Amino acid sequence: MSNSEQTKKPGMTMERRRSLTGWLFLLPGSVLIVWMSFYPMVRAFLVSLMRGKPTALEYSEPLWRNYQYMFKDKVFLTSLKNTFTYLIIQVPVMLVLALIFASLLNQKDLKLKGLFRTCIFLPCATALVSYSIVFRTLFAYDGFINAILVKANLLKEPVNWLNDPTGAKAVIILALIWRWTGYNMVFYLSSMQSIDYSIYEAARIDGASPFTQLTKITMPLLKPIILVTAIMSTNGTLQLYDESVALTNGGPANASITMSHYIYNTTFVTSPNFGYAAAMSFMILIMVAILSAIQMKVGDKR
Amino acid sequence: MKKLLAVLLALTLVLSMSAVAFAAEDGKITIWTWDPNFNIASMKIGADMYHVDHPDVEIEIQEVQSEDIETAVAQAAVAGDLSTLPDIMLCQDNSFQKMVINYPEVYTDITDKYDFEGFGEAKAAYSTVEGRHYGIPFDAGTVVAAYRTDYLAEAGYTVADLTDITWTEFAEKAKEIKEKTGKPVFCTQAGSGDWILIMIQSCGASMFTEEGAVNLKDNEAIKAAITVYADLVKQGIILETNSWDEMIGTLANGSVCGTFNGCWILGSIMATADQSGKWDITNLPSLEGIEGATHYSNNGGSSWAITQGTDVDLALDFMQLYRNVDFYNAILPTTSAIATFAPAKEAPNYTAVNEFMGSPVFATIVEYGMSVPSNITGAYYYDARNAMATAITNYINGADLDSELAQAEDTVNFAMGF
Known part of the structure; x- marks a missing residue:
């Protein structure tokens, strides 16, 4: 009895010591996350319930006043609509393109693979603001795109792309696709490389066309990674800011303003309203959470 | 490697401490x-x-x-x-x-x-x-209207013809200048609302009342200014660019006949040395039928x-x-x-x-400056300015001005209601 107790005891302390060491290693990271990330989140939530001057915030009456106001705010509703327009058009187009590029570049007998991969990935290495400015210059009234289209007789006179509600949105979507397709392609490419080539060979012997191979072999096997990229892109698009500011400045008449851009305006451009801005950012959080939940439900059948 | 890191760390520490010491110095x-x-x-x-x-x-x-x-x-x-x-x-x-x-x-x-x-x-x-x-x-x-005198001469005009005039007279003359030179007369940044604010201040009007309430929808000066502006844009007398640098570019390239802006724009004009001797300034056209309208404003x-x-x-x-x-x-x-x-x-x-x-x-500009009527800005200036710019853009694209301004006023009141 006492013997077994004695053999048990050191085992317990050993285990406890081990888990203690584990916790000790986790501690610095956890403390930093709680302090730098969770604490500000909680504070931001509290601020989202407040109103008043930035340095004299008070809890509003009723508490959810800021959230209530959001649905009456025409500019916010416009920005919401714009952001979802970007999301619905841009994300699917981009992911499909990324998938196509990835499967093209995954061909075994393709020459200069490295060069093509670099070319498609390169846009990702450009800074958000600088590429936005390049696009703005390209699509300016006397810019490159207009010059080409007019010279090629596709247009009679130059189009003021960025001063047209639809044109401005289209340019932003185009810019986003250019910037992010390569990024998503890399994810697909890396997981495609883990698919055994013999599967494709077997399929080809059975007479499967390249398209069937893509839809019946590649896509099902890539499902988890497609899900990840879809969630990341959705999240990124809902928080879109740089393009709206640097490319179109939200114009014309708020036709291309995004939610994050509007939040920035409420905080720093117009008379500051920290409480309302915080409430709007929590709205984005809720939307990202809901959309991700839906995507997980649809995409992950495990 | 470790040593190098330690040295670097120590160095940053010393540097940041000396920076603190520096700031505290009298x-x-x-x-x-x-x-x-x-x-x-x-x-x-x-x-x-x-x-x-x-x-x-x-x-x-x-x-x-x-x-x-x-x-x-x-x-x-x-x-x-x-x-x-x-x-x-x-x-x-x-x-x-x-x-x-x-x-x-x-x-x-x-x-x-x-x-x-x-x-x-x-x-x-x-x-x-x-x-x-x-x-x-x-x-x-202080706002000046600056013109390329060589372009004006091409159309048979001088700067004196464009001095002390009203916007209606300006529109007539500008139309002719545009036809003869093939160039828009002025250029401005789309959606900035700058022009409207310049025009209404030239009448001593503001986007707010003395008490600080927003005053957009029943503001005769704003309505008159927007109507004039939209008309000039539609006729192609004013070219709207999408960005500031694009606008400065039109001046440097000589693709417009002039500019209409705060006098600090002269810095950009004078930066293009080859245009020396080709520019002159004058005061602005005044808004007709508006009380207190002058030829002077500020931007x-x-x-x-x-x-x-x-x-x-x-x-x-x-x-x-x-x-x-x-x-x-x-x-x-x-x-x-x-x-x-x-x-x-x-x-x-x-x-x-x-x-x-x-x-x-x-x-001349300092003299103009003495005649500029003052206006009211307040805490919600940019709220009102953004809302009004939206109304202007929508009006140019065919919406009804009164309802657009009413909506702009609602937007500002909404922001002020918090």
């Missing part, structure tokens, strides 16, 4: 401002002049963009730690009241500490909140603020420069920053004929 003035060719250049000249009598005061001028200064003020005020802010910082006139009203703990009330005699009244009003002064006026934003300009908790006396001693005619005289040739301090117009550089423009334009 007799140092830190200044935040933007634009190396304008504000920074003039502050550098000012610092040199101050050093003649005060050789041991260190003056550090840092380039910080206007919006970054506003963000930094917000952060410092909310954190309750003003030590991150400089002693003196520049603030856009249109933002000044917004900043003081929202962050009163940052700005020093200098009403009884600085002499405001001689500064244009409309200018000083931008940095005044409830009768108290918080800013020292700097550059004028832009900024004023200096002094941070609370710093060595205010030292900062104010330095800022006496802005009551010194020699200073304004010295900065004019390199920066073309035009004073709002009335005695400066007698300075030799002001009365001299400007080579580029062919006339003493700067004295």
